[in-house]
Amino acid sequence: MIDKLEMFLAVAKERHFGRAAASMGITQPTLSAGIKQLEEQLGVLLIFRGSRFGGLTPEGQSALVWARRIVGDTRQLREEMRAVRHGLAGRLRIAVIPTALTWAAKISARFGAMHPKVGFTILSRTSIEILQMIDDLDVDAGISYLDNEPLGKVSAVPLYDERYMLVCGMESEFAERDSVAWTELNGQRLCLLTSDMQNRRIINRNLAAAGVTPMTTVESSSTVVMVSHVLVGGWLTILPEDIARFLTQGKDLRLIPLDGVDSIHTVGLIAPWREPHTPVLQALLTEARRMVSNR
Structure with missing residues (x-):
């Protein structure tokens, strides 16, 4: 039944039979037959369908919760048995907000040095996407905000508090300043x-x-694009300190603390709420706590 539940999860995620089949590397008729067999085994209709996917039935919505739990438990069992035979091994998939990618590198480098049989796949995603990917079992963990928007039930390890920096060129009116107030950004060209x-x-x-109406003339999902616009076009951007220092190192740019708004947000490592976690994921959470305590 596990393979049929995997098919069901794929369809629920993709909301399209063809894309779900492609994501699993099987044909659409094979997937459709698997879903039909699952429905026959459970005795309920899981998916409304005619010529195309029509959404999950109420029974399908309930089954989705169980499917995620059962498939997750099955994967955990496999991981635990592999750890017993081979030690910590495998691949950890982590989705990370763009401003925390340097921390993803710190964690993976440290953990990988201790456990060389563990590989990493690190993806840059929005905080909303990270939570959905955790729910869909598409990633093992995430690095995201802990205290700004609802997370649901997750295991969390706080990593750092964001401190916001203004990034400007050497020709900027702010370049020689020790700090800049948020109010002073009114009318400034922002990326x-x-x-x-x-x-x-x-x-x-x-x-x-701060009473500022932002003049955001450039938007991007990439922090590299943002800093590039500051470097070559004279824009200003705002970034958390850690990623700002990494991206501006060796460049003719200034980092200046922003003052005047009491806004502190914590970023941390999150994982599905599950006791116990897989051995590899539990080791990752433990090492993250150790990293923070040793700072």
Whole structure:
């Protein structure tokens, strides 16, 4: 039944039989037959369908919760048995908000040195996408905000508190300043993350609290694009300190603390709420706590 539940999860995620089949590397008739067999085994209709996917039935919505749990438990069992035979091994999939990618590198480098049989796949995603990917079992963990928008039930390890920095060129009027107030950004030409990013929503609230209407003439989902516009086009951008220092290292740019708005947000490692976790994921959470305590 596990393979049929995997098919059901794929259809629920993709909301399209063809895409679900492609994601699993099987033909659409094979997937459709598997879903039909699952429905016959459970004695209920799981999916409304005619010529195309029509959504989950109420029974399908309930089954989706169980399917995620059963498939997750099955994968955990496999991981635990592999750990017993081979030690910590496998691949950890982590989705990360763009402003925390440097922390993903710190964690994977440290953990990988201790457990060389564990590989990493690191994906840059929005905070909303990260939670959905965790629910869909598409990633093992995420790095995202802990205290700004609802997370649901997850295991969490706080990593750091964001401190926001203004990034400007050497010709900027702010270049020689030790700090800049958020209020001083009124009328300035800004390059910021897109509005689907939680960091952008935080920045917007800080600007609004300072009475600033942002003149955001460039938006991007890439922090590299943002810093590039500051470097070659004279824009200003706002980034958390850690990623800002990494991206501006060796460039003719200045980082200046932003003052005047009391806004502190914590970023951390999150994982599905499950006791116990797989051995590899539990080791990752433990190592993250150790990293923070040793800072």
